[in-house]
Amino acid sequence: MGNEKVIEIENLSKQFREVKAVNNLCLNVYKGDVFGFLGPNGAGKSTTIRMLVSLINPTEGKIRIFGKDLKSNRIDILKHVGAIVEKPDFYGYLSAYKNIEILGKLSQTDVSYKRIMEVLELVGLEKRYKSKVKTFSHGMKQRLGLAQALLHDPDLIILDEPTTGLDPQGMKEVRDLLLYLSNEKKKTIFISSHILYEIELVANRMIIINKGTKVVEGFVEDLLNSNNLKVTFEVDDGGKAKSFLDNSVWSGRLESLAGNKLIFSLTNDEIPKLNRFLIESNIEVSAVVPTRSLEQYFLNITEKGE
Numbered sequence: 645m646g647n648e649k650v651i652e653i654e655n656l657s658k659q660f661r662e663v664k665a666v667n668n669l670c671l672n673v674y675k676g677d678v679f680g681f682l683g684p685n686g687a688g689k690s691t692t693i694r695m696l697v698s699l700i701n702p703t704e705g706k707i708r709i710f711g712k713d714l715k716s717n718r719i720d721i722l723k724h725v726g727a728i729v730e731k732p733d734f735y736g737y738l739s740a741y742k743n744i745e746i747l748g749k750l751s752q753t754d755v756s757y758k759r760i761m762e763v764l765e766l767v768g769l770e771k772r773y774k775s776k777v778k779t780f781s782h783g784m785k786q787r788l789g790l791a792q793a794l795l796h797d798p799d800l801i802i803l804d805e806p807t808t809g810l811d812p813q814g815m816k817e818v819r820d821l822l823l824y825l826s827n828e829k830k831k832t833i834f835i836s837s838h839i840l841y842e843i844e845l846v847a848n849r850m851i852i853i854n855k856g857t858k859v860v861e862g863f864v865e866d867l868l869n870s871n872n873l874k875v876t877f878e879v880d881d882g883g884k885a886k887s888f889l890d891n892s893v894w895s896g897r898l899e900s901l902a903g904n905k906l907i908f909s910l911t912n913d914e915i916p917k918l919n920r921f922l923i924e925s926n927i928e929v930s931a932v933v934p935t936r937s938l939e940q941y942f943l944n945i946t947e948k949g950e
Contacts, residue, residue: 648675649711650800650832651696656705657856658691665691667856669705673834673849678826680843680850680864681836684946688856689836690730693804696834697727709800726798728806732789736778740769740788743777744795753796763791768817782809790818794825801825803835807842815842822846840942844868854946867941874899874935875915877906880928888925894918910934 651673658666666688673679683689694700696707698718707714709721734743741760748755764770767787772780777788786809793801807815823846825831837843843850844864851861860867879885882904889898889906897918900907910918915934922929 649673650675650677650709651679651834652706652708653692653696654706654708656692656695656707657703658688658695658700659703665856666695666702669853669856669858671851671858671861673832675832676826676830677849678822678833678835678847680847681834681853682838682840682843682850682942683853685838686855687853689853690804691856692853693727693729693802693834693836696802697725697729698722699729723796724799725802726793726796726800727802727804728786728789728793729802729804731808732785732792734777734785734788737776739774739776740764740780740791741773743788744791747792748795751796755795759795763794766794766821767791768814783811783814786810787814787818790821799832801831801833803833805837806835807837807839815839819846852942852946859946873910873912873915875908875910875918876931876933876935877908877918877922877929878931878933879904879906879922880930882906885922885925885927888922888927892921894921 649672651671653669653671656666656669657664669688669692681689681692691700695702698714710724712721714721735746738746741764744760744763745755748760761770761773764773767790769784769787769791772784777785780788786806790806793803807818810818819842822833822835826833835843835847847864849862850864850867852859882901885906886898886901889895894908897908897910898906899909908918912934915932919929919932
């Protein structure tokens, strides 16, 4: 990824009467990033996104997109931004094709048959282009929202919970689409989601916010490279395994025992060493499951109330 900043947020705050939804937030998104924007409900994610697409104004702070101040270059900037903010809305009595055509005309975008069908195919709706939107499921409307956001071939794509309402296959298709847009089309993507596993699979950089404030920001790979993993070993005889462990250097690393599942606190390098010890002690190991997902990291951070 390059060093060119696509989004720069400096000391951004938003006050709603007594509630400070966003509090002195700073972050940078670079060209080519798939940037995960994470936080629990009420953390300030949607408020931040609404400020990013100029739906509401900040109380304090600055937003620069493509190196330009958003407040004074709003129209020029938004020509190159595609977004889904909260739930996309459409004319239910019109077809998917007609909805995209109308929305494209309103934004003075190319609405040729070829271009509309290209974006509908990208989101997997090309076979339903004649269907009225009122017959669509919530997940299909999310896909149509993605098509609308992509119609004008934006350089920056901002998505607020894009997989809401999708089944597992639909979520995978959206994930594949985001990776395609990033890797093949070189788009910069800013994606908010509560489905943390999805972010882990697509994002290269991320931020976690809590109560409107940044908790941590960085490369996903680096943030997940924990030296204190929770590792579950499934064995054939939990009691026998514990008796061997009690008289070994591993005695202090066992955190809990539930039947034949033993949970340890380990570094990444210690996992194969403990596995070897158990096997050499004639303990049969059927599974080793380290917990290092973004979801666990997220929960650890937010539960601390930092």
